[in-house]
Amino acid sequence: MSQSQPANRREDLRLITGRGRYTADVNLTGQLHAAFLRADRAHAQIVSINAEPALRQPGVVAVFTGADAIDAGYTQFPNLMSFAGRNGAQILKPERPVLATTAVRYVGETIAMVVAESALAAQDAIDAIEIDYRDLSAVVTVTDALAAGAPQLHENVPGNLCFEWETGDARAVEEAFAKAAHITRLKVLTTRVAPSPLEPRGSLVSYDAASESYDIYTPSQGMMMLRKQFAMLTGVPEEKLRVHTNDVGGSFGQRSGVYPEHGALMIAAKKLGRPVKWVGSRADGFMSDAHGRGIEIAGQLALDSAGEFIAARYDFLCDMGAYLTPTGSISHLRNPATLMTGVYKIPALYGAFKVVLTNTVPIAAYRGAGRPDIAYAIERLVDRAADELKIERSELRRRNFIPADAFPYKTPTVGVYEPSDFAGCLEQALTTADWRGFEARRVAAKGRGKLRGIGLSTIIEATGAGVFPKDQVAIEVDAAGKLTVYTVSMSSGQGHETTFTSVVADTLGLPHAMVTLRECDPARELIGNHTGGSRSMAGVGSVCKVAADKLIEQAKPLAAEELELEPSQVDYAGGEFKSRDGEKTISFVQLAQKLAGRDPHPMNTLAEATVGSTWPNGCHIAEVEIDPDTGVTEIASYVAVDDCGTVINHQIVEGQVHGGVTQGAGQMFQEEVIYDRASGQLLTGSFMDYGMPRAGLVRDINVGDHPVPSKLNAIGAKGVGESGCTASLPALANAMTDALRPAGVGHLDMPYTPSKVWHSIQAAKINPSK
């Protein structure tokens, strides 16, 4: 297959001219508008709600409360946890009515919904709802939530601990630690962050009484995954639910799950017999869109006297917020557990997980979903071990890499790694970043009064295997010979319209313009997974290749008929069917046109494949410079070398790396969701307080491909969506630690805000870290 490099994305034209169609842009005739009353406190019993005054407000049609949620039975959210915990215990799932009934457990929880003739009227009426609370104490950190005597969020979750799980071999780890020449210990925290895709959440729901079915317009990462969750929440059969998604303004995992508002709008649309639309504000978003990360990891790495890793142990505390989201618990357990060995040969591994509920916004998958967290823990441990043992950092890694001849490598936990070239990635990155010439740059920076540091990370990810057992792709051929490709994954910026169509067009030897992608057409039901876990190119893009290959094979007998040949005598290349001797030919388009009368078109194809996890990996190197007077850090240079398998479109891969690294840099330097520990109030509720990355935070990234094509799917892709986040957290933290070491500063938890960096430098002047 040729690796075409189209200069411009297929989706761009409509998006740069204002013709994109996001959820808020959709309107239905006769629609009503909803607004939500949200909890203004972190933890309280609801003594009473009086919605009557709101009903008397102008334009108000109805008010819905927890009683309506109970009536509808919309009280149990899906949770995708697929395995049992310690002693066979299942995860404890707290009840979560789509509108709160007896208690509120985080600031922003939906309590009531006003439906009115206009959005303003609905918003106006919210204030008229009278609510009487009995306040309860709140806990916003896992430590506080697990403390003896801590306030209990849910009756069925004693001690706020909803799941405990262990993986690996505790005994082998214990034995290895007992004979270790050196043990490195480090507790790290990946802070809670707000994914904040720029399109606010919103939905429009209509109900058709005749067919008892719903049309749900909503941003999504793929319609089947979301539809399944709607069905699980509401009990409405999947075939009665049509999910409509057009353009999506970013997702990052946050749009993978069903939300309370979806269920509430379904209740209203059915009861009122009119479509009901809700478009959230950014304030709504900060206090109700799923947050990400929020994992504390206490790591220990045991080494022998040769500096080889012999065992690692991790104790995880996973904050899930006040309720379980569909994805948060499984992604924060399975992904780190799969990757506890990193890119290293560590014979003995053990991980213990505690999943904890707090009075905060529920946590779900966010770009990387547990992968950045474990990579951060491992790579900080490795750097610290190198520092303690005075072994050069890249050398310690090289010494412990899983060697090239060890693949496929069965890890001591659950994964089987496919072939990769960790040492090659490292070398390419070291050379690109001029790692060996760094000390001169440190000295030069010192001359300018700056603290300069360099850090690297070598990381691996397991891409999402998906929730559905397989991915299907349909190709339909029209009378002109043009093709439409159907999938049920959903692009929210990844450029599927460009890459998936190029896979099909290149396989068929046709101009790209002849192939169009239609994702998530509710009229075309296909089995398939959503976009998430970096999987779409490997998991769906590869099935586009399978489908195009299948189309060719399926069309060969048809071409043979036209050419009056045996099917075995027909070859296909360059957009043409031809006889072996090359004498007789018919082009793809001619054949398609000839067969146009038949319905369905006989060249239409449905293909499928089961694609499990692939294993993207890479090495990132960051160089930073700190102004000790202000604590401000500048990222002086950044090198990303990624093995994302076969690259279908380098420009798009580069864009994914840019975006992922910048989100990582945002988390590392300025993003953090902060709750007041005493009151549970959200202190970072807007872009005025939450430090979103801006232009200039990451000035340039040198993106290098180091592809080792995957053999696990038809195109060799491994995936790239999340590597930027996963690799940048440890690379940047290691660079910061390196820069701060000469100032006497030891490990700091993210984010490296100027205030924190400055204070740590001041403190080290009095009491330097050894």
Place this chain on the structure above:
Amino acid sequence: MTKIELTVNGTKHSREVEDRTLLVDVLRDQLRLTGTHIGCDTSQCGCCTVHIDGRAVKSCTVLAVQADGTDIVTIEGLSNGDQLHPVQQSFTDCHALQCGFCTPGMIMAISAFLKDNPQPTDEEIYHGLEGNLCRCTGYINIVKAVKRSAELMK
């Protein structure tokens, strides 16, 4: 309710609006110009940027009544027929957009910025983009697109 007159993308519109109506809501809900987006409520994200009398403003922080009598250009009116504005062209050429939600506001902000500063330095570009957030691209290609636009507009 107040009656206002706006010229939007060259066309005159007359509308009765509630005094508290934001300009962005008139553009989106009444004129159905949905290319102007709303990404926040504190005037940070810049998704709603349009030109009023040639200058970039956040239409979520302007009352429709304040805009009475002005000349407004939205993303839908930026190109000259099928001929893309140089900033639009540069955005697609440089892969300066992914999800596209911030893109109209970015393009409107940059097209105005380049009128004031036709040959900006990197630092000036970062400063010029302070009113716009993007969550997908990391801004690197957006900065490239600004430079390319400047070249095209020479």
Place this chain on the structure above:
Amino acid sequence: MFQFNYVKAKSLSDAQALIAANPDAKLLSGGMTLIPTLKQRLAQPSHLVDIGGLSELRGIEVKDGQLVIGAATRHYEVASSAVVKKALPALASLAYLIGDPQVRNRGTLGGSIANNDPAADYPAAVLALDATIVTNKREIAAGNFFQGMFATALEEGEIVVRVRFNIPPRAAYEKFAHPASGYAMAGVFVADGAAGLRVAVTGAASGVFRWSEAEQALTKKLSPEVLEGLPLDLTNMNEDIHATREYRANLARVMTKRALVKMLAGK
């Protein structure tokens, strides 16, 4: 937003009459602070009296040795004005650092100082330059105008008409912007003029203030190193999730140094 009545004032006296007739009315100029406040339902005015378009409140000129700027003059006009750049370039560069381009295209001088956000930029210049705030009723010296967080000497119905800035031979502004909001975490305007050396700090404390210890020390020796170890009262410094009061005090000191270096370099 709650409902309100919008009225476009036809003249300053019209605005004055409208405000007088409606005690719950608020003045609207650029709206860059007021409209977000209304959107969050943090204010419920009966009327908005729009003075942003009044020609009496606009204009930039040098008159009697002072730089006079109308209250409804937008930040971008100050930042790009040839008159300001020539007479008082530090003020143009301050205006260039306010908010972001879209905000500078709408926001006004009068709105900024009447609101007196403790992290706004203009108050530092107004205070350091001993400016005179001219209202529809009187003239107020800068030193008496700012009265702590969001508080000013303005009385009910009083409207800022223009501000007269003294023009020192040299001055400079340095700002450390908040990474999220863009407001000053510390902004320091240093001026060396007829009235002596002035150091005005915004953003760091509950309101703009003059750092008198720095003024005294720099009057004796105009050199950045005298700022080292100089006392800076922490009691009024802001402390929040973004920065401690010690850090803000440090920023005030560092920004003072940098403003001074800039001023001495004549940039």
